[in-house]
Amino acid sequence: xxxxxxxxxxxxxxxxxxxxxxxxxxxxxxxxxxxxxxxxxxxxxxxxxxxxxxxxxxxxxxxxxxxxxxxxxxxxxxxxxxxxxxxxxxxxxxxxxxxxxxxxxxxxxxxxxxxxxxxxxxxxxxxxxxxxxxxxxxxxxxxxxxxxxxxxxxxxxxxxxxxxxxxxxxxxxxxxxxxxxxxxxxxxxxxxxxxxxxxxxxxxxxxxxxxxxxxxxxxxxxxxxxxxxxxxxxxxxxxxxxxxxxxxxxxxxxxxxxxxx
Amino acid sequence: xxxxxxxxxxxxxxxxxxxxxxxxxxxxxxxxxxxxxxxxxxxxxxxxxxxxxxxxxxxxxxxx
Numbered sequence: 001x002x003x004x005x006x007x008x009x010x011x012x013x014x015x016x017x018x019x020x021x022x023x024x025x026x027x028x029x030x031x032x033x034x035x036x037x038x039x040x041x042x043x044x045x046x047x048x049x050x051x052x053x054x055x056x057x058x059x060x061x062x063x064x065x066x067x068x069x070x071x072x073x074x075x076x077x078x079x080x081x082x083x084x085x086x087x088x089x090x091x092x093x094x095x096x097x098x099x100x101x102x103x104x105x106x107x108x109x110x111x112x113x114x115x116x117x118x119x120x121x122x123x124x125x126x127x128x129x130x131x132x133x134x135x136x137x138x139x140x141x142x143x144x145x146x147x148x149x150x151x152x153x154x155x156x157x158x159x160x161x162x163x164x165x166x167x168x169x170x171x172x173x174x175x176x177x178x179x180x181x182x183x184x185x186x187x188x189x190x191x192x193x194x195x196x197x198x199x200x201x202x203x204x205x206x207x208x209x210x211x212x213x214x215x216x217x218x219x220x221x222x223x224x225x226x227x228x229x230x231x232x233x234x235x236x237x238x239x240x241x242x243x244x245x246x247x248x249x250x251x252x253x254x255x256x257x258x259x260x261x
Numbered sequence: 262x263x264x265x266x267x268x269x270x271x272x273x274x275x276x277x278x279x280x281x282x283x284x285x286x287x288x289x290x291x292x293x294x295x296x297x298x299x300x301x302x303x304x305x306x307x308x309x310x311x312x313x314x315x316x317x318x319x320x321x322x323x324x325x
Binding site: 018019020021022028041042043044045046047057058066068069071081084085087088089090156157205207208 | 266267284286290291292294297298299300301317318319320321322323324325
């Protein structure tokens with residue numbers, strides 16, 4: 001069985017789903033099923049007076065493991081606060097660490113992320129940090145003991161695809177000195193997910209591309225198939241590209257009607 | 262004043278539980294951060310609010 005691990009948690013599915021932006025809980029539930037996802041991210045937010053809280057959300061997420069995020073945090077201290085609340089709400093000790101100071105591009109703050117990771121690990125969290133495609137930062141996080149590194153393919157929700165490919169290839173080359181690499185953010189199509197899986201990276205996290213599809217359930221299935229195909233292709237050992245063509249049919253014995261060459 | 266979900270409110274002398282009951286939220290679905298310590302809504306400590314206390318009452322939401 002081709003499994004992978006986040007800390008001590010063994011997972012079969014290499015497709016983590018975000019729960020944001022789905023038009024209703026029913027569609028989200030069906031999409032999670034179609035994606036074969038075992039892990040789904042959730043956010044933590046203030047309640048309003050007389051609002052009942054997450055009615056329907058937990059029911060829709062039954063049967064999957066919740067991965068609380070720190071979305072909205074702009075500093076390490078804010079991330080720690082949100083993570084503590086996520087831990088008591090979900091009963092999970094893992095956290096998707098996001099520290100994002102800028103709402104336009106939603107790019108993660110490397111300095112605060114590194115600081116927050118240290119603080120969270122000291123409190124016993126399993127940390128899954130969202131980062132830019134920065135191998136030096138990834139190695140520093142890894143040395144601190146994060147459970148994964150989660151470099152972005154493109155800005156969150158952009159659907160641009162694997163714009164950071166050249167830098168993600170360095171992550172693939174340095175896999176031996178990194179925890180599992182989960183490509184998070186910016187994937188817009190199943191082919192983008194297949195592309196990073198073919199590179200030998202461990203998993204992908206997808207939200208907007210599925211939630212905003214016309215048919216999120218069908219798109220979730222398409223992503224599942226793409227992730228499985230990409231992973232299988234990586235394990236199968238892809239051919240090396242050549243500089244020139246190489247015929248697939250024999251070059252001898254071609255019935256041209258003239259003398260043998 | 263007590264800071265409740267980012268707003269200054271005159272809640273000194275009330276207990277944390279009383280404030281949550283006034284908010285009319287389902288205690289089984291919320292968590293509370295009281296001066297950096299997190300608690301489940303149904304496992305609140307007995308705490309009488311005092312000047313400068315910071316309280317956040319939160320729940321799970323959809324998010325990526």
